[in-house]
Amino acid sequence: MKERIYSIPLTDALNEGCDCVMCSLEDKLEHDAVDYFMGASKMEPDVRIMTNKKGFCRRHLHMMEAAGSPLGLALMLDTHMNEIVGRLEKKGKAGGLFAAKKNLVALADELESIIGGCAVCDKLKGHLADAAGNLVYLWDKEPDFRKKLENSKGLCLPHMLLVMRAASSELSGKRLDEFADFIVRTQTQMLETLNEDVNWFTKKFDYNNKDADWKNSKDAVPRAVNKLVSF
DSSP: OOOOOOOOOOOHHHHHTTTTTHHHHHHHHHHHHHHHHHHHHSSSSHHHHHHHHHHHHHHHHHHHTTTHHHHHHHHHHHHHHHHHHHHHHHHHHSOOOSHHHHHHHHHHHHHHHHHHHOOOHHHHHHHHHHHHHHHHHHHOOOHHHHHHHTTTTOOOOHHHHHHHHHHHHHHOOOHHHHHHHHHHHHHHHHHHHHHHHHHHHHHHSSSTTSSSTTTTTHHHHHHHHHHHHHO
């Protein structure tokens, strides 16, 4: 098999029987990305320039806080906050701070650009795009992987979208048609089964069904949430 960087992690995730092979991989990649920025790379000038500019989203900043290295995080926050102060002061002085509505709007736009970035998200996004392309490649080239994927619990909707985008770049012609049929057919079947479980969960609260078997519906709600919006 032609080796690609995510071949083994994707195969391992399939063998785990997880609810979404891409979710399982994303969880690992996300923690790896946090570890990367909390590790020695935080002292590299090019990395520090990038984290100063982009900062981190709420989710990943809390993950970094929980990583147990307050000094390392403080070093990044120190220079990042200096960057924020400098950008706001520069924008504020551009026409007199709050002198007119347009200046306030300009300052708000600058603040939005500051809080809208995340170095971890950007790194993770690139890795996930590569992994989605790898999944399509393995489906196309490895019959065993394709069979396991077809018999798996499918993908969550966000990762289904990511994989579909990747397929449009990785495949063409008949192979792309086959993949489109595969992904729509298997995902629809998975969602129909899950919908039945959710529906039965609601019906179990009917007095007439109080003694009926829960079937496979007891955890239907969290499974449905994960399928709709990822983990």
